Amino acid sequence: MSWPAASDLLVPLAPWFDRVRRDLPWRAADLDAPHPDPYAVLVSELMLQQTQVATVVPYFNRWMERFPTAHALAEAEEDTVHKAWEGLGYYRRARFLKAAAGSIAAEGWPTDLEGLAGLPGLGPYTAAAVGSIAFQWPTPALDGNAFRVLARLLLLEGEPKDRATELRAWLSPALAAFGPSRLTQALMELGATACLPAPACARCPLSLSCGARLAGRTAEIPPVAKRAKPKASTLWLLALEAQGRFLLQAPAAKGLLAGLWRWPTVEAAEAPPGPPAPGSSPVLAWPGWTQVYTHRREAVTPLRLRLERPFPAAEGLHWVPESDLPALPLGKRDQRLRSLLDTAGETPLETPTLESLLSPFRAPL
Numbered sequence: 066m067s068w069p070a071a072s073d074l075l076v077p078l079a080p081w082f083d084r085v086r087r088d089l090p091w092r093a094a095d096l097d098a099p100h101p102d103p104y105a106v107l108v109s110e111l112m113l114q115q116t117q118v119a120t121v122v123p124y125f126n127r128w129m130e131r132f133p134t135a136h137a138l139a140e141a142e143e144d145t146v147h148k149a150w151e152g153l154g155y156y157r158r159a160r161f162l163k164a165a166a167g168s169i170a171a172e173g174w175p176t177d178l179e180g181l182a183g184l185p186g187l188g189p190y191t192a193a194a195v196g197s198i199a200f201q202w203p204t205p206a207l208d209g210n211a212f213r214v215l216a217r218l219l220l221l222e223g224e225p226k227d228r229a230t231e232l233r234a235w236l237s238p239a240l241a242a243f244g245p246s247r248l249t250q251a252l253m254e255l256g257a258t259a260c261l262p263a264p265a266c267a268r269c270p271l272s273l274s275c276g277a278r279l280a281g282r283t284a285e286i287p288p289v290a291k292r293a294k295p296k297a298s299t300l301w302l303l304a305l306e307a308q309g310r311f312l313l314q315a316p317a318a319k320g321l322l323a324g325l326w327r328w329p330t331v332e333a334a335e336a337p338p339g340p341p342a343p344g345s346s347p348v349l350a351w352p353g354w355t356q357v358y359t360h361r362r363e364a365v366t367p368l369r370l371r372l373e374r375p376f377p378a379a380e381g382l383h384w385v386p387e388s389d390l391p392a393l394p395l396g397k398r399d400q401r402l403r404s405l406l407d408t409a410g411e412t413p414l415e416t417p418t419l420e421s422l423l424s425p426f427r428a429p430l
């Protein structure tokens with residue numbers, strides 16, 4: 066590679082960061098020493114995966130009050146941990162964080178990058194970020210923001226992630242020269258505040274040496290990956306109520322929604338249209354909404370059904386007392402139905418027959 070040395074090219078970055086850096090609760094005041102609380106760095110890095118800083122700050126503050134150390138988190142109940150994560154999304158991160166805390170509480174902190182990368186939930190980026198920010202190891206942390214900055218700065222053609230090994234080797238001496246914690250956070254800050262997909266080059270400390278800016282090619286570097294169209298589905302989300310209890314699906318042990326309680330759902334196409342069964346409780350509907358996930362788009366209609374008595378529930382489903390609902394960890398979609406329970410505004414729904422809605426949730430005879 067014939068790139069200028071990183072320790073020359075990035076000279077303006079460290080003083081710029083010292084001047085503009087945001088005061089975030091997980092940031093140490095002294096960027097030249099190891100972080101006084103590596104656990105705080107670990108928590109912040111896991112929370113910041115896929116989530117904006119502004120969203121993370123209040124969660125981080127509450128989390129650190131509730132689970133101030135790796136030991137406290139390791140000993141906490143699963144439900145309490147998921148409840149504290151509720152609303153932050155990508156719930157696997159909460160499980161990984163608890164598992165990583167368990168390992169740290171039992172065996173202490175790993176002493177090298179390989180050991181950090183072996184903790185649950187820490188891929189190469191998060192391990193390198195924790196290594197440099199918490200421990201001052203010269204381990205370059207390249208996330209999407211850092212790749213974008215470096216691709217533009219070095220005028221890289223093609224996908225910069227394909228050159229991760231070269232870029233890490235190039236960046237490493239600069240981390241040692243300017244301080245691993247400072248430079249890692251400076252790159253992140255630049256990617257988050259100036260070198261955005263539509264870059265604000267006028268406020269960038271690297272603008273005089275940026276290859277893409279000088280070539281007038283910031284719009285095309287790096288190339289934007291085409292996203293697959295999200296899969297669309299139509300769901301009924303059911304609040305089935307009987308004698309002060311609601312039917313809920315208990316948390317799965319694995320998968321994207323592990324640790325979360327869920328309302329029963331029916332794919333709308335599965336329930337044939339028809340009037341409510343004679344003599345049955347009416348089915349009521351609240352106004353629906355569209356729930357958007359990375360790979361999925363759900364048109365959700367929340368329904369309320371009041372039954373005279375509970376029926377024996379299928380495996381994994383439980384009749385939960387209404388008074389227990391506020392303490393259950395739920396995903397975003399299911400929280401929304403929980404908050405609707407206290408509101409009026411349901412109207413009778415004429416489409417699903419009651420039995421077609423309930424049959425998937427009954428225990429087999």
Ligand code: SF4
Nearest residue numbers: 260264266269272275
């Ligand atoms: S000059 Fe513009 S494109 Fe180049 S690194 Fe700075 S913000 Fe990004």
